Amino acid sequence: MAKNVDMIVIGAGPAGAAAAISAARGGARVVVFDKAPYGRDKVCGDGLTPRAIGALNELKIPLDDAHHIVGLRMIANNTVRELDWPSGGRFPNHGAVWPRRKLDAALIDAANEAGAEIIWETEAIPLMEGDTVTGVKANSETWLAPLTVVATGAPGTVAKMLGTDRIEDEPFGLAIRAYAESPRHADAHLEACLTLKDDHGTPVPGYGWMFPAGDGTVNIGVGALSTMKGFKSLNLNNLLASYRSMVEVPWGLGPNLERPRAWRLPMSAQKRHGPGWAAVGDAAGLINPMNGEGIDYGLESGMLISELFLKDPLTAPRLYDIQVGELFDGFLSTGRRFSFLIGHPFILKNGLRMAVGTDAIAKITLQVMGNLVDSNTPGAAGKVFSLSEKALKAADPLLRRTRAKA
Ligand SMILES: Cc1cc2nc3c(=O)[nH]c(=O)nc-3n(C[C@H](O)[C@H](O)[C@H](O)COP(=O)(O)OP(=O)(O)OC[C@H]3O[C@@H](n4cnc5c(N)ncnc54)[C@H](O)[C@@H]3O)c2cc1C
Numbered sequence: 389m390a391k392n393v394d395m396i397v398i399g400a401g402p403a404g405a406a407a408a409i410s411a412a413r414g415g416a417r418v419v420v421f422d423k424a425p426y427g428r429d430k431v432c433g434d435g436l437t438p439r440a441i442g443a444l445n446e447l448k449i450p451l452d453d454a455h456h457i458v459g460l461r462m463i464a465n466n467t468v469r470e471l472d473w474p475s476g477g478r479f480p481n482h483g484a485v486w487p488r489r490k491l492d493a494a495l496i497d498a499a500n501e502a503g504a505e506i507i508w509e510t511e512a513i514p515l516m517e518g519d520t521v522t523g524v525k526a527n528s529e530t531w532l533a534p535l536t537v538v539a540t541g542a543p544g545t546v547a548k549m550l551g552t553d554r555i556e557d558e559p560f561g562l563a564i565r566a567y568a569e570s571p572r573h574a575d576a577h578l579e580a581c582l583t584l585k586d587d588h589g590t591p592v593p594g595y596g597w598m599f600p601a602g603d604g605t606v607n608i609g610v611g612a613l614s615t616m617k618g619f620k621s622l623n624l625n626n627l628l629a630s631y632r633s634m635v636e637v638p639w640g641l642g643p644n645l646e647r648p649r650a651w652r653l654p655m656s657a658q659k660r661h662g663p664g665w666a667a668v669g670d671a672a673g674l675i676n677p678m679n680g681e682g683i684d685y686g687l688e689s690g691m692l693i694s695e696l697f698l699k700d701p702l703t704a705p706r707l708y709d710i711q712v713g714e715l716f717d718g719f720l721s722t723g724r725r726f727s728f729l730i731g732h733p734f735i736l737k738n739g740l741r742m743a744v745g746t747d748a749i750a751k752i753t754l755q756v757m758g759n760l761v762d763s764n765t766p767g768a769a770g771k772v773f774s775l776s777e778k779a780l781k782a783a784d785p786l787l788r789r790t791r792a793k794a
Contacts (some may be wrong), residue, residue: 403669406690455602615731
């Protein structure tokens with residue numbers, strides 16, 4: 389016999405957990421499925437920006453277990469700029485590094501405490517009646533609900549079924565990370581090296597990171613955007629090894645604690661809702677092309693769908709698509725256009741020189757890249773964002789025509 393609930397969530401990552409917490413706290417009967425076991429890890433840099441801390445605060449998740457971060461150290465060749473996160477804006481003035489095993493467990497435990505039922509090691513596949521999702525099939529059981537939240541991460545089986553795959557022509561990212569012990573594990577700044585080169589000496593649009601976790605270890609990784617020439621043959625393991633050789637001595641790095649692991653960063657989606665369903669987080673392509681951040685967008689989109697669901701389950705998917713678009717589409721498409729631009733080595737090199745040229749400009753770079761400003765934000769960073777948004781929008785056809793050949 390079919391089981392009936394109010395909301396089904398497929399995927400217990402940050403996006404699914406945020407949806408489950410908000411809906412369950414609002415009184416809905418929620419069931420969450422994840423095909424992995426409890427305590428699963430997710431390949432990630434574990435970095436949380438002030439924007440993500442804002443979202444975790446909204447979800448009332450205690451942050452005692454996370455390593456407190458006050459800013460970012462940007463490195464471009466010989467230039468080093470150590471900046472604090474901006475104060476006095478919409479978001480808190482600190483970030484964090486929180487290894488995903490722990491962050492995701494804290495989130496899903498909060499969903500469980502709010503009353504959501506979590507079913508592990510169980511793949512859930514949407515049940516369709518025409519183009520309407522009526523629930524899921526899981527472990528040969530049928531579960532029915534007025535809304536199914538698709539929080540399945542980077543596209544797979546469910547994305548293919550529902551057509552949420554990334555848009556073929558749009559940029560995406562690939563990244564790889566490892567953990568290692570370091571005497572600087574308790575550093576208070578994230579570090580990003582913006583001048584990576586591939587095996588052929590071609591500048592890579594992306595960055596290498598050292599994210600101190602405060603537990604004896606650091607998360608070391610590199611990420612690259614698909615807009616660079618030669619992206620298809622880019623060897624992430626080699627890129628990581630070459631970055632490691634740069635940071636090994638200053639960070640006193642021990643050997644990798646596990647084999648480096650890579651994963652995709654989807655930055656667009658063909659579709660993110662339909663009758664009876666809505667996609668959140670990576671499943672909806674919500675990753676910031678300027679810094680690879682996705683946890684915050686997962687949390688914010690998860691909270692939004694549940695807020696709308698609690699008002700009216702039937703209109704929630706359509707309104708969600710509009711409102712999540714209003715929140716992020718402008719910024720994310722500016723980011724994608726920007727990534728076409730920096731796919732060209734000449735622009736990347738000169739743009740970087742400018743972006744970290746002085747402390748004041750680097751501060752603006754930090755705020756714009758972290759999506760800590762919008763076109764309504766007063767001051768220089770808001771103006772720079774607003775101007776770039778307009779200029780890149782106008783240049784869009786040219787950017788696509790002249791994109792570096794992958
Ligand atoms: C190397 C790397 C570094 C990154 N670094 C950062 C960073 O520092 N900061 C940041 O903000 N973002 C970072 N990101 C992006 C970030 O990891 C993702 O944006 C984030 O995990 C998205 O969360 P999610 O909940 O949408 O998906 P996920 O965390 O991927 O969760 C999806 C879940 O769905 C489950 N699932 C999938 N299909 C099914 C199914 N059919 N049935 C049941 N369960 C299913 C999976 O098992 C998984 O648990 C990084 C990504 C990579 C690859």
